[in-house]
Amino acid sequence: MAELLKNIYWADIAQACLDTLSMLAAALGFTVLLGLPLGVLLFLTGKRQLHETLLVYRSLSVLVNILRSLPFIILLIVLIPLTTLLVGTSLGVPGTIPPLVVGCTPFFARLVETALREVDRGVVEATQAMGASTWQVIRHTLLPEARAGLLAAVTVTAIVLVDYTAMAGVIGGGGLGDLAIRYGYQRFQTDVMVVTVILLLVLVQGLQMTGDRLVARYSHR
Numbered sequence: 001m002a003e004l005l006k007n008i009y010w011a012d013i014a015q016a017c018l019d020t021l022s023m024l025a026a027a028l029g030f031t032v033l034l035g036l037p038l039g040v041l042l043f044l045t046g047k048r049q050l051h052e053t054l055l056v057y058r059s060l061s062v063l064v065n066i067l068r069s070l071p072f073i074i075l076l077i078v079l080i081p082l083t084t085l086l087v088g089t090s091l092g093v094p095g096t097i098p099p100l101v102v103g104c105t106p107f108f109a110r111l112v113e114t115a116l117r118e119v120d121r122g123v124v125e126a127t128q129a130m131g132a133s134t135w136q137v138i139r140h141t142l143l144p145e146a147r148a149g150l151l152a153a154v155t156v157t158a159i160v161l162v163d164y165t166a167m168a169g170v171i172g173g174g175g176l177g178d179l180a181i182r183y184g185y186q187r188f189q190t191d192v193m194v195v196t197v198i199l200l201l202v203l204v205q206g207l208q209m210t211g212d213r214l215v216a217r218y219s220h221r
Contacts, residue, residue, distance in 0.1 A: 008191055012179065017199060019093050020175035023165045026093075027100035028158050035105040035157075036150075038064075039112025040138060046113070050124075050134055064106040072103045072164050076171050096173035100164055108157045115149030116142055148219040155211025159204050166200060176200055 038060070044050050045057040070078075079099045080090040087094040119142055127141040143150070169177030176196045184193025 008195060013195060013199070016174070016176045016179040016196070020162070020165050020177075020200075020203070022093050023096050023100065023168075023173075023175055024158065024161050026097050027104065027161050027165075028154070030097070030101040031104045031108050031157060031161070032154060034101065035108035036112055038105065038109040040116065040142070042109060042113040043116040043142075044134070044138075046117075050128075050137065064109060067102065067106040068110070070103075072099070072167055073170060075099050075103050076168060076173075080171075091172045092174045096165065096168040096175075100161060100168070103164060104157055104161055107160060108153060111153035111156060112150060115146040115153055118149055119145040148215045151211060151214045151218060155207060155215070158207050158211070162200060162204055162207070 042057065042060055042064070045053040045060070047054065047057075067075075076099045079102060083090045083095050083098045086098050089095045123145060124137060124141055127137050132140065165173065165175050166177030166180070167173075169175065169179070169181040172178060176199055180193050180196040183189045184196060
């Protein structure tokens with residue numbers, strides 16, 4: 001076994017795991033913080049919704065679609081000047097977070113919009129009939145009723161972020177992806193590649209299982 005894992009330095013693996021988890025936590029937090037209100041706004045301004053404003057909806061949709069259509073590897077490179085301006089570097093964990101947030105926020109916003117569209121219209125109308133304001137409808141009806149769908153959206157987004165953090169290793173983003181590329185690919189150290197892939201699979205499986213349990217717990221069905 002020692003011979004099979006001769007290129008493995010467990011301290012480096014542990015640091016790469018911590019870097020990946022740090023990128024995931026920070027990027028997911030900012031993505032939810034920005035994507036949730038954007039998704040709510042998309043829903044509210046959509047056709048036959050509470051504040052139907054097709055000009056606003058179409059403008060936001062175009063912006064979201066443009067950002068979603070860009071391959072993440074291209075987005076990483078395009079955002080290097082902005083990333084450097086915001087965090088002072090385009091490398092390592094800090095340099096990866098801005099493009100992760102920009103890449104996943106539109107994706108999450110669309111999932112939020114879809115989850116809100118699944119809410120029974122009759123419940124929303126009943127809340128409005130009782131004199132609730134738009135903010136009260138969002139806070140007390142839309143978000144609670146869509147909770148299971150929103151948790152599923154967070155789960156899917158977290159898994160996408162794991163994929164993106166691995167991709168960020170191409171430009172020295174840090175984490176397991178960076179380790180796999182620098183050692184597993186460029187130096188042909190197959191054991192490093194195998195270990196990093198297994199760890200990424202375990203992380204994704206853990207996220208999916210946790211998300212599924214939360215969705216099942218809060219689902220009305």
